Amino acid sequence: MTESAIPVGRASRRLLIPRVAMGLGLLLAAVLAGVVIGETPLPPGQVANVLAHKLFGASLLVDPIDAGIIWNYRLPRTLVAAGCGTALALSGLVLQTLVRNALADPYLLGVSAGASTGAVAVTIMGLGAGAIGISAGAFMGAAMAFGLVATLARAAGGGSAQLVLAGIAGSQLFNALTSFFIAKSANAEQARGIMFWLLGNLSGVRWPDVTLALPAACMGLVACLWHARSMDAFSFGAASAASLGVSVRRVTLVLLGAVTLMTAIMVSLVGAIGFVGLVVPHAMRFIAGTRHRALIPATALAGAVFMIAADITSRMMIPGQVVPIGVVTALVGAPGFALIMIRNRGRR
């Protein structure tokens, strides 16, 4: 990492175009892999034909069943996975930067649990139908969890450890609330569905979900990039950021709002998925450094690719069965995070 120091500003602009091209190429390759790989293997040529047919109206001969699998199932699922990975990874990055805590992540801080509670409450009580209603419930739950955890952490003294402990307390509380709602109001059938969704599940994803997930992820990416320099200024804490001219209140409000919204939408679509927000930004710091101008795009891209890979793994791990994607991200993420913590001894 030493060589990145002096010429970084000058070199990074010269390398900008090849890097962006490489990133987009990687993303495209991941999406194609997500569509090609599955229980019914589809040759890439066939996939290309179907996509050309659907996207550009090319009059090619396509098998309607294959076309259905590709267009109605695998492509929306892969795109939602990508959006979700980006949103969760960026959420983790923003939280780590703003609260100056390496362990900050929507899952660990109880935000995801709050979103689950809100989503489940809306689903069971049948308040407002559809993805938007559930997302709105999830947003309320996420915001409540956020507020509760932040208040608790501050009341306990405001240190790093206090925040993580408050996050644990918040997660437990909201998970218990979720279980309570399910036990109280759901029938057995509903309960099974909800439990499966809670662990993170992309099986039910269709096109309308894409139109929620991708704009949310893009909105989060734009909000982060816009505040990249302000996020850099948080290196030495919020007071130092303020003395460097950052409107700490406004930036915090905008970025935490974006995190809450992204987390809520992703949880309402695919359930609470852990470790993405924790592992991806830390891994990217090794590659892209700690300056947000490079770290944000790297994290967004890696989050998308990681989640698509996790989705492919969840479909292929046990033949004939789909493992919840949250299980896959945890199986990869937990050891990955342990590794990062050990390598990071002494610094962040």
Add this chain to the structure above:
Amino acid sequence: MKLRAENLSLTAQGRAILDGVSLDIPTGVSFGLIGPNGSGKSTLLRLLAGLEPRAQGHVMLDDTRLRDLPRREIARRIALVEQQADTGDALSAREVVELGRTPWLAALQPFGPEDHHIVDQTLAAVGMTELAARHWSTLSGGERQRLQIARALAQRPQVLLLDEPTNHLDIHHQLALLRLVSRLQVTVVMALHDLNQALECDLLGVMSGGRLIACGPPATVLTPERLRQIFRIRSTSLRDPSDDAQILRFHCLEDER
């Protein structure tokens, strides 16, 4: 840039940490703040930087109230080096100094040649050019302190607020820093512990228990009687034979009973 404080007060947990401090610091003057531990020097500097929203009273920059200026405008005029600054981020020394350009750059504006030039220049000014590529975590306390000062200089401020800037520095770098600061064409307010260094300031303010109890040229402020009261020491004034400059020597009162 002229800096004026009117009746600054701050209460925390029912205790007055700062109690009615008023100051008037003319443009280009170096103002030293002295006082025992806990007398409120750091707090006063934070208030002068506009970093304490709960504070009462006003800080005036020339004829503008600090409170009426947006954060970014304040950061273009005032730079603060706090007593301790630390980060867990794996930042290079150069990246630390680059933070100083934050108030001058729009959200999406990349670093320009001018910004790079200022960063090079300030790194050189504190003698950190050689170490520019080193990581923060590998630097010594003095090197970190010099980087923070370079960062503050990179803000191109008109008012520089320094909280014990010579802390952690070896004697060479202490003298180099004070020389650097004295040559800047900006208003400097700095908290100092070394009273002989304080003698070099244009004006001195003495803090005690959150109040500014004396203010004026060093010779009138640092009287033996006041040093006895505030710091509980006896002082003798000596002359350096080489240039006839005044030097203070201190003795513990407890030793003299």
